[in-house]
Amino acid sequence: MAHRTLDRLHRQFGDAIVAAHSQHGNETAQVAGSELLAVARLVRDDPGLLYNMAMDATAVDFLNKRPASERFEVIWHLYSRVHKTRLRLKVVVPESCPECDSLTPLWAGFNWHEREAWDLYGVRFIGHPKLQRILMYEEFKGHPLRKDYPVDGRQPLIPMRRVRDVPTQRQPPPELLNRP
Amino acid sequence: MNEPAHDIPTRNMEVSLGPSHPAMHGTVRIKVELDGETIVKSNTEVGFLHRGFEKESESVHWAQVMPYTDRLNYVSPLINNFAYCQAVEKLLAVEIPVRAKYIRVIAAELSRICDHVTCCGAVAMEVGGFTPFLYMIEGREHLWDVIEELTGARVTVNYARPGGVAHDLPPGFMPRCAEALRRCFELIDDTDKLLTRNRIFIDRLQGVGKITAEQAMAYGITGPFLRSTGIDLDLRKDHPYDVYDRMEFDVPVGSTGDVYDRWLVRFEEMRQSRKIVEQALRQIEPGPVLLNNPAFALPPKDEVYTQIEGLMNHFKLIIEGAKVPAGEVYSYSEGANGELGFYLVSDGSGKPYKCRVRSPCFAIMAAMDDVLLPGAMLSDIVPIFGSVNMIGGECDR
Numbered sequence: 001m002a003h004r005t006l007d008r009l010h011r012q013f014g015d016a017i018v019a020a021h022s023q024h025g026n027e028t029a030q031v032a033g034s035e036l037l038a039v040a041r042l043v044r045d046d047p048g049l050l051y052n053m054a055m056d057a058t059a060v061d062f063l064n065k066r067p068a069s070e071r072f073e074v075i076w077h078l079y080s081r082v083h084k085t086r087l088r089l090k091v092v093v094p095e096s097c098p099e100c101d102s103l104t105p106l107w108a109g110f111n112w113h114e115r116e117a118w119d120l121y122g123v124r125f126i127g128h129p130k131l132q133r134i135l136m137y138e139e140f141k142g143h144p145l146r147k148d149y150p151v152d153g154r155q156p157l158i159p160m161r162r163v164r165d166v167p168t169q170r171q172p173p174p175e176l177l178n179r180p
Numbered sequence: 181m182n183e184p185a186h187d188i189p190t191r192n193m194e195v196s197l198g199p200s201h202p203a204m205h206g207t208v209r210i211k212v213e214l215d216g217e218t219i220v221k222s223n224t225e226v227g228f229l230h231r232g233f234e235k236e237s238e239s240v241h242w243a244q245v246m247p248y249t250d251r252l253n254y255v256s257p258l259i260n261n262f263a264y265c266q267a268v269e270k271l272l273a274v275e276i277p278v279r280a281k282y283i284r285v286i287a288a289e290l291s292r293i294c295d296h297v298t299c300c301g302a303v304a305m306e307v308g309g310f311t312p313f314l315y316m317i318e319g320r321e322h323l324w325d326v327i328e329e330l331t332g333a334r335v336t337v338n339y340a341r342p343g344g345v346a347h348d349l350p351p352g353f354m355p356r357c358a359e360a361l362r363r364c365f366e367l368i369d370d371t372d373k374l375l376t377r378n379r380i381f382i383d384r385l386q387g388v389g390k391i392t393a394e395q396a397m398a399y400g401i402t403g404p405f406l407r408s409t410g411i412d413l414d415l416r417k418d419h420p421y422d423v424y425d426r427m428e429f430d431v432p433v434g435s436t437g438d439v440y441d442r443w444l445v446r447f448e449e450m451r452q453s454r455k456i457v458e459q460a461l462r463q464i465e466p467g468p469v470l471l472n473n474p475a476f477a478l479p480p481k482d483e484v485y486t487q488i489e490g491l492m493n494h495f496k497l498i499i500e501g502a503k504v505p506a507g508e509v510y511s512y513s514e515g516a517n518g519e520l521g522f523y524l525v526s527d528g529s530g531k532p533y534k535c536r537v538r539s540p541c542f543a544i545m546a547a548m549d550d551v552l553l554p555g556a557m558l559s560d561i562v563p564i565f566g567s568v569n570m571i572g573g574e575c576d577r
Contacts, residue, residue: 024270024509054400056510056538060525077510077523077538081397081411084418088510109400112546120234135227135576144235151239 054109241501256291267511295516344470403518409437501530
């Protein structure tokens with residue numbers, strides 16, 4: 001039961017399943033970007049798999065840990081209500097052209113999660129209905145969860161006040177100070 | 181007088197609710213296009229409360245993420261604490277002591293009641309029932325007193341640790357917990373009597389904010405919101421963790437998936453949670469509450485002050501952080517609003533390489549524009565949004 005999904009994917013797609021593991025009980029299939037939609041359609045519609053719930057989508061930045069040609073990993077988490085199993089799909093995308101197919105046309109629930117991955121990691125999803133920033137504001141420059149964005153990076157829409165610009169408390173006039 | 185209506189030129193009107201609006205608890209903006217009072221199109225904007233939880237978590241030790249998790253869903257912070265710890269424990273491949281599991285179940289269920297009373301109270305208030313809101317908040321206060329006694333804080337609890345919980349139940353906890361539950365449920369029952377079979381209240385909520393089971397599942401909606409559509413998905417039953425497999429409880433489901441069904445489901449869940457707490461308090465047995473493992477758990481204070489090994493161990497854990505084996509994990513548990521997931525990636529160092537939260541209300545908010553709002557009336561936004569129970573801290577992270 002545990003490896004049924006992965007076996008099935010290996011049988012059907014062969015080399016398009018680049019890597020697979022089930023660490024900590026999470027079945028994971030890394031899929032070649034070109035075959036992503038076919039694999040996704042199969043796991044959604046095949047009566048033996050039926051991954052009908054879109055749980056989560058995100059990305060991971062492996063800057064300086066992996067070559068630039070495989071800098072980002074895009075990750076989708078799926079759940080099958082019928083079989084009570086979970087599946088993680090992965091696609092590796094390069095730094096030079098960070099884009100992959102969107103799974104929003106198959107599961108409406110990935111809409112906001114993919115927008116968030118675009119917003120925070122700058123991964124473009126082809127076929128996404130509305131790829132706009134969601135947590136950050138439109139004027140924001142860069143993608144804050146990339147490892148090369150500094151933790152203390154600030155881009156306030158309104159300039160922050162400096163401490164010396166804040167008026168200090170005014171001294172009361174001297175005649176008020178020594179009142180009985 | 182009887183002019184045909186189509187002769188009058190009309191156009192749709194845009195109304196913007198929020199980000200700061202008296203009827204919208206939580207900082208969210210909904211721009212709606214109205215035809216008369218009917219919503220044609222809506223655009224929900226979130227992110228006003230984005231604090232960079234993930235970015236901050238990547239720059240601190242595994243154990244130092246705990247206070248940040250308190251601030252995700254700040255109505256039931258204990259559940260976030262436990263969910264995060266569960267994910268770290270899966271990476272560490274450890275099993276926590278049984279007593280710690282019981283304490284986690286008790287604390288999580290108390291938090292779930294807190295969350296549900298807050299949501300139901302808010303729904304009642306927003307449709308005009310202010311007294312039940314005050315009852316519910318008072319009920320929550322009784323439970324928060326118990327949680328304060330247990331953890332030292334009402335909201336920012338920071339109570340769980342990878343490998344168990346920070347400390348044992350305080351003396352005399354059981355009778356005081358039972359008393360707080362009794363007083364809280366007096367208020368919940370009062371509210372139930374005032375509203376649940378109240379004709380005005382039913383008319384206001386029934387048929388509002390409907391969603392079908394298929395739609396809800398495609399959007400990844402979980403928790404009471406999904407159960408109100410008739411799907412009995414509850415991770416405590418389907419994928420039991422801690423000691424939920426030893427508890428007897430029912431999973432209430434609705435049938436129509438409207439705001440009124442969500443109200444009923446939440447009310448029944450509170451009663452089931454009470455049942456679970458009472459069973460856990462009966463079953464719990466003495467024992468350790470934290471694994472004594474120098475790899476990730478702080479040693480007892482008397483060892484730190486009297487032995488060089490304890491001191492070294494404490495020093496290393498504080499300065500370098502616990503080393504979590506490299507790997508990735510998606511851990512899930514049943515939060516008050518639905519599936520609360522943590523996706524962690526470790527590179528073997530003392531800090532999380534990635535710490536992602538899958539927040540339940542983010543998924544529900546995503547369905548607002550497509551399913552919940554179009555076709556509803558302007559005044560329905562408030563009860564629909566209330567029944568989502570969007571918690572800004574969790575949605576925007």
